[in-house]
Amino acid sequence: MRRERREGTPVGLAELERRAARGRDDDGRDRNALIVCDRLVRIFTADGVEVQALQGLDLLVERGELTAIVGASGSGKSTLLNILAGLDTPSAGAATVAGFDLVTMDAAARLRYRREVVGFVWQQAARNLLPYLTAAQNVALPMRLGGGRIPRRRRAERVRELLDLLGVGHCHDRVPERMSGGERQRAAIAVALANAPALILADEPTGELDSRAAEEVFTALRTVNERLGTTVLIVTHDASVASAVRRTVAIRDGRTSSEVLRRAALDEHGDEVVVAQEYVTVDRAGRLQLPAGFAERLSIRDRARVALQPDHITVHRDDSRDA
Numbered sequence: 001m002r003r004e005r006r007e008g009t010p011v012g013l014a015e016l017e018r019r020a021a022r023g024r025d026d027d028g029r030d031r032n033a034l035i036v037c038d039r040l041v042r043i044f045t046a047d048g049v050e051v052q053a054l055q056g057l058d059l060l061v062e063r064g065e066l067t068a069i070v071g072a073s074g075s076g077k078s079t080l081l082n083i084l085a086g087l088d089t090p091s092a093g094a095a096t097v098a099g100f101d102l103v104t105m106d107a108a109a110r111l112r113y114r115r116e117v118v119g120f121v122w123q124q125a126a127r128n129l130l131p132y133l134t135a136a137q138n139v140a141l142p143m144r145l146g147g148g149r150i151p152r153r154r155r156a157e158r159v160r161e162l163l164d165l166l167g168v169g170h171c172h173d174r175v176p177e178r179m180s181g182g183e184r185q186r187a188a189i190a191v192a193l194a195n196a197p198a199l200i201l202a203d204e205p206t207g208e209l210d211s212r213a214a215e216e217v218f219t220a221l222r223t224v225n226e227r228l229g230t231t232v233l234i235v236t237h238d239a240s241v242a243s244a245v246r247r248t249v250a251i252r253d254g255r256t257s258s259e260v261l262r263r264a265a266l267d268e269h270g271d272e273v274v275v276a277q278e279y280v281t282v283d284r285a286g287r288l289q290l291p292a293g294f295a296e297r298l299s300i301r302d303r304a305r306v307a308l309q310p311d312h313i314t315v316h317r318d319d320s321r322d323a
């Protein structure tokens, strides 16, 4: 049976770039939410012991955002990514990506979601690329499996365009063994983009690279975000990646705790500077977590004194027991 070409089927990188530019005409960002996680819970049971990997995580990512997720080991980053990738399901809470309900979708929708909506870049090159295929064949493979989303006659050209966009056009006919670590990861991004997904999930994509190759991979992800309008979510320990994106979300104990937003501004001499502002997540019940450093600095523990001011709230150390 021949599948109908759906409306919105990508026709080429040039067209995608035009769409991305249109989406940013007004204020630089598309306002639609792409990822919505609402009180997401994931409980694992191992040897009769329950581990709450996610404990009511809230996250909203708009279309076209480039976001880094950071957090200590065991904070729940991989658990979140596996759920967003459609590889795992949450124990409770709601998660939707591009209108797909990740909690209730059936096997057919899950398959479609993983083939068409989301692309992955994993830390280990071996998980991204098949070793016996060239870069071009690796990029073409998801197109063949993608149910005709990219028309057959467009595929070879699209493979070349994607590899060129990521600066690895020269690796077109090379197998992964004949590429550097950075080239492999950039080819992996091309594979992830093969079926023009709305979202790219990257799990420590620079984890196995030296700093120069890491910078190139990161620049490639930024190019994809800016030129194609693809939403990119990067899980990373790499402080240089985290500080180079507009939005960094921190996860602590299975919850989003705080985030840093960066924007360009002009200083008093008219020079461009990056201004970073820290925010905390406020859940539906009005709960918020103080950034760890703030609470430690003022020895705030167990209880804090708060006071409502006309346009802000003050938080003080609990001094009621000091007298």
Ligand SMILES: Nc1ncnc2c1ncn2[C@@H]1O[C@H](COP(=O)(O)OP(=O)(O)OP(=O)(O)O)[C@@H](O)[C@H]1O
Pocket (backbone or CB within 6 Å): 044, 045, 046, 051, 052, 053, 071, 072, 073, 074, 075, 076, 077, 078, 079, 080
């Ligand atoms: N399949 C599983 N079975 C049991 N416990 C699990 C499983 N997967 C994760 N966990 C536990 O859930 C918690 C969160 O793990 P997760 O892998 O999401 O953290 P992470 O932030 O990605 O850590 P890292 O940076 O070390 O990869 C940890 O306590 C972990 O031991």
